[in-house]
Amino acid sequence: xxxxxxxxxxxxxxxxxxxxxxxxxxxxxxxxxxxxxxxxxxxxxxxxxxxxxxxxxxxxxxxxxxxxxxxxxxxxxxxxxxxxxxxxxxxxxxxxxxxxxxxxxxxxxxxxxxxxxxxxxxxxxxxxxxxxxxxx
Amino acid sequence: xxxxxxxxxxxxxxxxxxxxxxxxxxxxxxxxxxxxxxxxxxxxxxxxxxxxxxxxxxxxxxxxxxxxxxxxxxxxxxxxxxxxxxxxxxxxxxxxxxxxxxxxxxxxxxxxxxxxxxxxxxxxxxxxxxxxxxxx
Amino acid sequence: xxxxxxxxxxxxxxxxxxxxxxxxxxxxxxxxxxxxxxxxxxxxxxxxxxxxxxxxxxxxxxxxxxxxxxxxxxxxxxxxxxxxxxxxxxxxxxxxxxxxxxxxxxxxxxxxxxxxxxxxxxxxxxxxxxxxxxxx
Numbered sequence: 585x586x587x588x589x590x591x592x593x594x595x596x597x598x599x600x601x602x603x604x605x606x607x608x609x610x611x612x613x614x615x616x617x618x619x620x621x622x623x624x625x626x627x628x629x630x631x632x633x634x635x636x637x638x639x640x641x642x643x644x645x646x647x648x649x650x651x652x653x654x655x656x657x658x659x660x661x662x663x664x665x666x667x668x669x670x671x672x673x674x675x676x677x678x679x680x681x682x683x684x685x686x687x688x689x690x691x692x693x694x695x696x697x698x699x700x701x702x703x704x705x706x707x708x709x710x711x712x713x714x715x716x717x718x719x720x
Numbered sequence: 721x722x723x724x725x726x727x728x729x730x731x732x733x734x735x736x737x738x739x740x741x742x743x744x745x746x747x748x749x750x751x752x753x754x755x756x757x758x759x760x761x762x763x764x765x766x767x768x769x770x771x772x773x774x775x776x777x778x779x780x781x782x783x784x785x786x787x788x789x790x791x792x793x794x795x796x797x798x799x800x801x802x803x804x805x806x807x808x809x810x811x812x813x814x815x816x817x818x819x820x821x822x823x824x825x826x827x828x829x830x831x832x833x834x835x836x837x838x839x840x841x842x843x844x845x846x847x848x849x850x851x852x853x854x855x856x
Numbered sequence: 857x858x859x860x861x862x863x864x865x866x867x868x869x870x871x872x873x874x875x876x877x878x879x880x881x882x883x884x885x886x887x888x889x890x891x892x893x894x895x896x897x898x899x900x901x902x903x904x905x906x907x908x909x910x911x912x913x914x915x916x917x918x919x920x921x922x923x924x925x926x927x928x929x930x931x932x933x934x935x936x937x938x939x940x941x942x943x944x945x946x947x948x949x950x951x952x953x954x955x956x957x958x959x960x961x962x963x964x965x966x967x968x969x970x971x972x973x974x975x976x977x978x979x980x981x982x983x984x985x986x987x988x989x990x991x992x
Contacts, residue, residue, distance in 0.1 A: 621990065641932070642944055665777055724957065761964075765907065765966070765968050
């Protein structure tokens, strides 16, 4: 069985980390999947999908850490076209997607794992996430 | 339906970013997949597969940015064996693969997304990319 | 055919890179998969799954390189709660999973590719890796 769903997100800040674990699990609620995988793909090149612990101090540390690795401005050529090179460069380092196992209609995540959508160039309306489930 | 294809690429520069979106979509042309996923896997540890915007200034910014994060030489032990440690270390940070949704025989990418094969230790002949489609 | 398996690993060091290629291929031994994909997912947010060359000098270079990018301590807020922010931040940059093609009951890796489980906050007992095979 292969099922596709779309998830739309409005973001509020320039840099925002949004826990989408519940929304993704809700998409699985009415399906009958005992075993399989779920692919979460963000259709943007200034966002990312990552998995980690939902602890507010840590999420703040991550924002600082990725900002240290990719300075906001550094004579980027792309800033002359569209003033968001740093957002793209962070997205290059992170990833547009994650593929996660499913067990009994739920994401088979560890105790301390949440799925995050990261806005790197917000605020934006209608950020578009495609979710594809392959399961039995 | 599960289908595998191989894509061979000759690279011309030491560091080269190659847009392979069209080649991947061409592999889907003769198939009949309305819904599914496509996995692109590079069979090398000095290359990467990434998704981002195909704007020449940005691709130049990315080359500089990853070069700032991973210096070309830094007393790497692997340089004593094979003088390409920096290429491997960039590949560790990026990824060997991407998994992307399919919609009606086409990659379901966003408007500003392209798929890039990144050569980190070229030029090389016959870089080998395996594409696996799982769909209905 | 969709098959799930669990792999448990005990780690011995704070930072440890473990080649799990053989263990993963062993999981495929008794199956009958000519074509497909295999998803390896670590159920922890202070570990990573990466693919690269198994050369001891290079693995040492990688440990140093990721340590340069993410300092062990840097007034991280998460260190006040659980003294392992750097391990989480390394895991954010790397990835919790990899998805790899299968060819004739074996991972279709390149000559110089191995799959590594990376412990970033060990030693720990019973690190839990979920392996999902989708194939024909």
